[in-house]
Amino acid sequence: MKPEIDTKLSEYPAEAQRKLEAVRDLILAVAEENNLGEVEETLKWGEASYLVKGGTTIRMDWKENDPDAIKVYFHCQTTLIETFREIYPDEFEYEGKRAIVVPLDASIKEGPLSHCLQMALKYHSLKHRPLLGA
Template sequence: MSDAVRDVIYRYPPEARDGVLALRRLIFDVARGLPEIGPLDETLKWGQPAYLPRTPRTGSTLRAGLHKDAQFALFAHCQTTIISSYARAFPGWDRLDGNRAVLFDAPGQIEPERLSYLVRHALTYHLRNPNGPKRISTGTALERQG
């Protein structure tokens, strides 16, 4: 873990810090079981710890950090199907923030077996979806024309 990532995580309140560290362990554990993605990079994006396969066009970034409606959250790119696929696979199991995050109020709410599905989906997203994230329609007249 880089000093920058460590500094951010250790500034979080204790519940959030412990939860983000548990999510970090889960992400790295899942990544070790996916040799096709190569090494995983840990950086800061939007001021939060972020995890992405180093090999381009392999996976989609996951972030772990504070959330306004929870102690902490696991975030995915909102223009992907990562959270929506997870929600369909496990309907009603977790509190979600739309198509962008799974919310937690305590580290004990992290269910590794279930969340591994989401992490695998994110880290292999572009391997399974070679055309990349699906564009989300805004319903404008230009989109309807063409």
């Protein structure tokens, strides 16, 4: 993990840190499993941010004004959240057209979240397919 990401996460409560690290691990695993190349990890707008060539940026953060959840953000001008809502209407809580809300007491595992991350990491090759090829 890059030092600036580690420093940022260390500012958060322990449970939020664990959830953010679990999502980070899942992003890296999805990229590796799908042979998507190197994952660029950086801070954008003060949030941990992940991108691979051919994908769209995934950001994640914990906010003090919503202390019981972390949020995984996607570019709001994509069809990602709209597609996620269609495919997974009951698996997640969504924030507008930009985020999946992950409660701190939720389990981070493969399955729907992994699939959503995969669609974001492959977005530019999927964006013209109905439901992003899901």
